[in-house]
Amino acid sequence: MSVIKVHGARQNNLKDISLEIPKHQLTVFTGRSGSGKSSLVFNTLAAESERLLNESYSTYIQNQLVQYAKPDVDAIEHLPVAMIINQKRLGGNSRSTVGTISDIYASVRLLWSRIGEPFVGYSDIFSFNNPKGMCPTCSGLGYVEDIDLNELLDFDKSLNEDAIKFPSFRPDSWRGKRYLYTGLFDNDKKLKDYTEDELNTFLYTEPTKLSNPPENWPRTAKFEGLVHRFRRSFLLNDNFEKQRFKQDIDRVVTSRHCPDCDGKRLNQDVLSCKINGYDIADFTNLSIDDAIEFLQQLNSDKAQFIINPLLAQLKALSYIGLNYLTLGRETPTLSGGESQRIKLIRHLNSPLSDLVYIIDEPSVGLHPDDIQRINEIIQSLKDKGNTVLVVEHDPDVIKHADHIIDLGPYAGTHGGEITFTGTYQELLKSETSTGQALRRTHQLKAQPRQSDDWINLNHISRNNINDVSVKLRKEVLNVITGVAGSGKSSLISAGLKNQSDVIYVDQKGVHASNRSNLLTYLNIFDEVRTFFSKQTGLKKSLFSYNSAGACPECHGKGVIKTELAFMPDFTQVCDVCHGTRYKPEVLEAKVDDYSIADILALTVEEAIDFFEEQETVVTALRALAETGLGYMALGQSMDTLSGGEMQRVKLSKYLAHRVSDQIFVFDEPTTGLHEDDIPLLVECFNKLINDNNTVVLIEHNLTMMTEADWIVDIGPYAGASGGQLLYEGEPQGLLDVEESVTAKHLRRYVEA
Structure with a gap:
């Protein structure tokens, strides 16, 4: 068959949609952020293809593979094997290059x-x-790592007084007790009073069985000097704790070239x-x-x-x-966009055909000049007889599509419908958000903000930047442009590194588990639980699925995982709480017919109406909605957010608490944003500037460049061929810089 047929897709916010996707063509999925594109392409098509492929292997092999739950869809016909090229960072550790x-x-x-x-x-x-x-x-x-004992230890304290200055070695922790319970030390003696032998025993003893341990010493445990234990726990292994205590490790450990x-x-x-x-x-x-x-x-x-x-x-x-x-x-130092392109390269010379390549926003992190080459590579994958599905916002990628499927009309509960299918020319004539955005013409800002105050970055050298000096304007929107690898980030991070008033709002995820959600990150879940406690008369702790309110069956996880020996783990929604995570009696306690689980299922926009009397909660949620994230559910786990969403959640914190006289640095803030959502982000930046802050954007998006008050262009190309200051000044002047690749594309954009 020459089409992939989807029947009744209801994954996440999809509204029972059915559609046909042409095979052996390039189909681009468009629509506003949160409209359902990823739910359809990744959570339905890609997940089902991988799930069915995995089922064809032996149970032993299946057990080694990533497990995919069956998506909420009636049926998918004629689905090829999927090759998924996402933006997930390659990760790994320092041994991976x-x-x-x-x-x-x-x-x-x-x-x-x-x-x-x-x-x-x-x-x-x-x-x-x-x-x-x-x-x-x-x-x-x-590199070699050294432990700074003056940072790890407070020599003026005893073990009982918390002499080990590291969270997991507190006196009441199991690691702390490995020193307090040995019987080797006077636990009230200050470390500065230890003899040389006592200090050596405390710090450098190799793992050894204690000959005559006290009763409270674990029977099978070995005593190990603090330096050895710390090195083994936090330096030699890449594990969850290394991420969890990263800030403290960075304080205690110094690293230098071998x-x-x-x-x-x-x-x-x-x-x-x-x-x-x-x-x-x-x-x-x-x-x-x-x-x-x-x-x-x-x-x-x-x-x-x-x-x-x-x-x-x-x-x-x-x-x-x-x-x-x-x-x-x-x-680990590669961006999501760089990681994605390395994955893409692996498939260039593949002799396989009749696959479906599923690519997530290939334009991310790319200058318009590089996007042309990405389009050629995507085209070559299609020309080999493959089907290519791309989720994308960038106009320069969308216009190369053979077929376009637009989802919307808006985001979250207001999205999840097919609003358009057809060619690019037909999309331009449509009344969808995407069609309207693509028709819009653009001009540079007619009257850029003026300022007599400057931030001077003098004689900056880092990576390919060599002795470059540049000025940024205070209390305006500064945009730093140039091809990927030209030196933009190096210039800004090195130039501003010693300034205490700089706030970096990046796209990196927070150290979060699937038990943390939007409310916990914004520090307003406590307010919500207090509100429910006052309204219902129940203890506040009952409204937390991490403590007293947790469902006894799934312990607040919402799902039950069953290990099946040689078969893959089987995960199913908890029969007791039906995925809500709470005890039945907590779910029965309602305010205006809403249980706490119902509240967590609300979108940010819906919750603003519900909590209209709770000022702290509403302030935080309104700030979130202002960044274009009104479609997100309050209970959404933080570990499921994209890089762009994460960056906008972080931005909302500063909008809610209104800070001033700071320098905000954003790295590609338009990542994952539909062209129609960019004005929302611009408005957020305007609010920061109106509060006497300076905003600096490292950006490739042409629409965002047209909003700049001051532009700095680095280039002309990447690596050793870049690192030069090509232009600094008001946007209009950049158009006259012949050697600037950015100027070439910006001229095209404002003249179109």
Whole structure:
């Protein structure tokens, strides 16, 4: 069949929709933020394709795979196997690099083992994750970490007085008791009065069984010196606690370049092997473009079979706009957009066809100049006989679609319907929010705000920025532009790093579990529980699903997970609370016919009406709605928010509490925003500026550039070809800068 048929999709806010999606074409899904695009494309189509594919494997294999619940849909016909290219950061740890995650480093290792001189071994020895190749001092990390004892300990206190200045080592914690209960120390003696032997025992004892422990010492436990335990718990392993206590770890631990390998991760024997004077680490520290140039100069018949495919992989990375990266760049430092493009590269030369590629906003993090190349790559996937589904807001991607499906008309409960299907030209004539936004013409701000106060960033050097000085205007909207990798973020973060009045509002998730929701993050859940307690006469703690009010069956999780040995875990909605997380008696307590679970199911907009008399709650919720997040449910888990949504939730906190005389820095705040929602965000920035704050945006979106009072353009290109100040001033002047790639696209945008 030449179409994918969806019957009765009701996932999240989808309103029992049915539709046909043409195969072997590029279909773009549009609509306002929260309209249901992701619910249809990712939570329904992608999830069902992956679920059905997983079911074709043995139960043992299924158990190793991500589990997908069956989406709320009657049926999907003719659904191909899905390849999902999302914006989830590649993550990993400091042992994971662009080279290792893309498998390019395997070819590089092979090359050095074949033609590097002197010969030191086969390709595996060139791995910094291999004990035979790694630097013994830093274990292949490239850096060594030291524990600052003056930050970890208060020498003027005893163990009973909380001498260990770290949250999980408090006297009443299980880790703290591993020192208090040993019988080795006088727990009331101040650390500064310890003898040298006592201090060495306390800090550096290797794990050992106590010969005559007190009764309250755990029978099977070993005593371990504080430094060893801290290093093992928080430095050697990447775990949840490392994230949970990140702020305290950063305070206690200092990190520096490994003195023995100088950050190259490998031992001296491996580093002695060179090609044209470069060891393997020198090569992986080159930008992608410089690495291509290095390989093109190699003249080796016996290694040509390695060099040619290696060049093809690197050229693909460069073509897709990642020419400024290095193969040694650690994957946790990559943005969502960079991660997505690396995933996209993996599929470029795939011989597979008749798949459905599902791509989430490929324009994120990209300058308009780079979007043209992304469009070509998406087109090449389609030309191989695949079906390509793209969720997108950017006009430059939408106009290349063969078929467009628009969802709406608005967000949340006001969305979830198909409002348009057809071609781009037909969409332009439609009365949908997307059609209206695409028809709109744009001009630069006629009268930019003026200010006589300046923020001077002088002689900034970082990454590819070398001795650049720039001015930002105070109490106006400053927009920093330039292609991805040109040096925008480096300039701003280095230039403002020593200023105490700078607030960075980024897209990174907060350290949240599925038990934290919008209300807990905004610090108003307590107000809501107090309100319900006063109205119903029940204890406040009953209205928390994390304490007294939790459903006894699922313990406040809303679902029951059953482990089935060799089969995948089976998760089902709790039969007792029906997913609401609360005890039955709590659900029976209602205010105006609403239980606490009903409240958590309300959208922000609906909740504003319900809590109209509760000023603190309403103030926080109105600020959230002002950022365009009125469609979100109060009980939505924080770990389900996209990067753009997370950034706007953080922004709402500052709008609610009205701060002044601060410098706000936003990194690509239009991420995930429909063109019709951008005016809402602009209004939020205007409010900050009206309260005497300065707003600095690092941004690619052309609509947002037209709202700027002051523009700084960095370029002309990325990496070593960027890092120069091309323009600073009022927006109109940028249009005359011939070497600016931003100016080229901005001229097109305002003249259209």
